[in-house]
Amino acid sequence: MSVSDEQITKLFKARRTVLQMLRDRGYSVDDSDIQTTRRQFIEKFGDNIHLKRDDLLIHCNKGDAPIDQIYVFFPAELKVGVPMVRNCAKRMKADNVFNAILVVQKALTAPAKAAINEINSYFHMDVFEEAELLTNITEHMFVPKHTVLTDQEKKKLLEKYRVKETQLPRILVSDPVARYYGMKRGQVVKITRESVTADTYDTYRYAV
Incomplete structure (x- = not known):
């Protein structure tokens, strides 16, 4: 399914806010990534036909603690359920990454929220809806x-x-x-x- 121009703009803004958030949390983020323009975003990730949310994945670490890493996932599913949450946790475990941010298009299903609470006894995963990230609070x-x-x-x-x-x-x-x-x-x-x-x-x- 293709991504509309409006959706591309939302993804561009949400990803920029997440990069600012990571930097403010102490993670190593290049200024050039935060200052990426919408045109550069499209050149890197594709236009409204080729852009895939999974390609927006972010992986970085804290400068003073390289072992402290974080993933930012942008699931393609309109409504994220338990399988996607578990897949993210599986990747985190395999790569020894204990922190993550999940950027979803719609509110999580109740079972997915329960799955997040369950894995957060071992990992730490924050969940944000795209609409919350269109501006930096x-x-x-x-x-x-x-x-x-x-x-x-x-x-x-x-x-x-x-x-x-x-x-x-x-x-x-x-x-x-x-x-x-x-x-x-x-x-x-x-x-x-x-x-x-x-x-x-x-x-x-x-x-x-």
């Missing part, structure tokens, strides 16, 4: 800068203010920005906002 003017703290930075923060992590204000892991950064329960994010005096101030949130 972190570039919105009303979204302040978020920085996920490392375990060491979190430890220093708690020691500095002599508080327990559970005493910090909370952010849900289901929050759109938390999902963008792939936050897990127990992590702490620093949120930097501008004040009315044009200075900045930091607040912290604990992911639950």
